Amino acid sequence: MSQDSRTERRLALLGGGFSTDDDGLLDDWVLGQVRAARPRVCFVPTASGDAPGYAEQFLAAFRPRGGEPSVLPLFRRELDDDALRAFLLSQDVVYVGGGNTANLLAVWRVHGVDRLLREAYDRGTLLCGISAGANCWADGSHTDSFGPLRHLSDGLGLLTGSVCPHYDSEPGRRASYRAAVADGALPDGWAVEDGVGALFTDGVLTDAVSRAPRARLYRVESDGEGGATERGLPCRPLGISRSGT
Template sequence: MGTRRGTILTMGGGGFSMPEVAGAGALDELVLGLTGADTPRVCFVGTASGDAASYVERFLDAFEGRARTSVLALFGNGPEGAIPLDALERVLEQDVVYVGGGSTANLLAVWRLHGLPELLAQAARGGTVLAGISAGMNCWYEASSTDSFGPYAPLRDGLGLLPGSACPHYRSEPGRRESYLRWVASGELPDGYAADDGVALLWRDGALVEAVTEAPGAQAFRVRRAGGDVDETPVPTRALAA
């Protein structure tokens, strides 16, 4: 893929997907601001939720009047005007591709079936901002912590646009943190980053630029294997203006 991988914003939780998170909305403003466009073209990809209609409606409501919105519905049940399966290259025209939460494993399987990973990597190299929450965070990394199979489990076949592993919802869901630390300590998952709800990690060309939060007290962590144990180090996290 070369040295240019583009800009990717990975969110542990928050944004329009989780309005219950304190300060929700600031991450979405950041997503729009990263484009530099007055009215950016934002495409929502809800594959991980099976293109749930309620999720699509939340996206459309959240970005109404702030962006030129579109929806990519790979299950064929999208709203009127959704990007059709024979025109997936339209993702290359977007300023943002915003990936929703749900099942990381299902997302990866369906995307690969339709050849979407290659198109998204090409879009990123061309300047499209890739963003996502939960499964939409996990998918860009080499590996991740997922509940796609019911109980939390390590998933090791991510897209690899970002290095290492990821863990969303880090301290908000019982068992998330403990299982992720255990898998990194044992080598079942490579070293990586964890993000609380309301926290996002901003990457450019495969390098971490900064961590930001819309939720007071929320944090990002660098998690690394250390001998037979694990090292968990807070990442400096900048608070976004509400």
Template sequence: MSHPPQVALLGGGFSTDEDGLLDDWVLEHARTHRPKVCFLPTASGDAPGYAENFLTAFRDRPDCEPSVLHLFDRKLAQDVVYVGGGNTANLLAVWRVHGVDRVLREAYDGGTLMCGISAGANCWAQSSHTDSFGPLTHLPDGLGLLPGSVCPHYDSEPGRRRSYRSAVATGVLPAGWALDDGTGALFANGRPTQTVSRAPGAHVYRVVSDGAGEADERALPCRELRRGRGAGGRRP
């Protein structure tokens, strides 16, 4: 059975969480039982430590085959592409210069699950809320696999919520999705199909303009991920 194009936005994962619940959840939605999972550390400048942290977290798992894609390796016969955090603007610019954006689009259209945290969540949408240039601002040139905008770290970084709401309210950014840390949102064919949380009280939000200069924010119901339930219990 063919799988629809999917994107998973993450507010956590191997780089921030010890329990692996969000990573378990991602693997549940790959197109194979034992998926090939490829990590892209481009946003951090291919930081060796970041890539090694990914391999440490994934190499001993019986439920996947991990690898790391560095900038000049274009082989993407993968089931999951996992993009790390860092600088969203730099990530997109480097990908486009070297044609990685086209390779990712082809993989996405072929059913590879795209996911990532922070910059690795921002990059998939049309627009995003970012600190790539220092102060919090908007970035209108994402890959466009998801319609609208994305804002990570909604509950954990000072000024994020206020700044993102203001950008959406005034039309600087289109309506979109804001993620508290510890949450995940899965999209199929650009439409949300699941929202999950590994932290009580953490949410994914739909943020839209009310047409009168204010933003409407709606918390989506999130299924709580627990060890042995809801995340497949597959992490050893």
């Protein structure tokens, strides 16, 4: 089925969620983007090596929310190609967990999940994730997949540019990401502080929210002279509507 011209393609970068926060605000924000009364939300824990505890934590957080949560394991895959495609395309939300970005991309490509997620995205499934689950959607990212912090010029390319998670919480992230953008190792991109959610619709930032008063989303760009600029973008406090009522 071809993409309807009116279908919005959406993805969200998360600086938190069920695995890091007790208040559930970012996860509720994600679910609020879906019109279904019982949203089907699939957690993909590939970057963690399908850690059982991670999957259980997701199910414990999302079962009480009234949707239909599920987990897609790939290291012990059970679905054949047709069933895997049908399963992913039936989801309202695909929520990707943290871990190793490079390993995630490699495993997805072996199983064809990268292609299926592109198809789901084109059909209107909301794609989102934290840490590696945020990195994977862009052209490149800032990662510790290889030990020390470095750039990774690889990703699904659904979001133009690059992504850096944990911008405020991990030592060296800010300086290292800015340096990678400054020297062209990574394209201009988005730096996500912990506590932030950023929604992109058809590749354009359409909402930025925060569960923490000072958490920010940054646009980081090369200045063309060997340096980089960063611009903090306003984030809507969660629990307050756009009109302030």
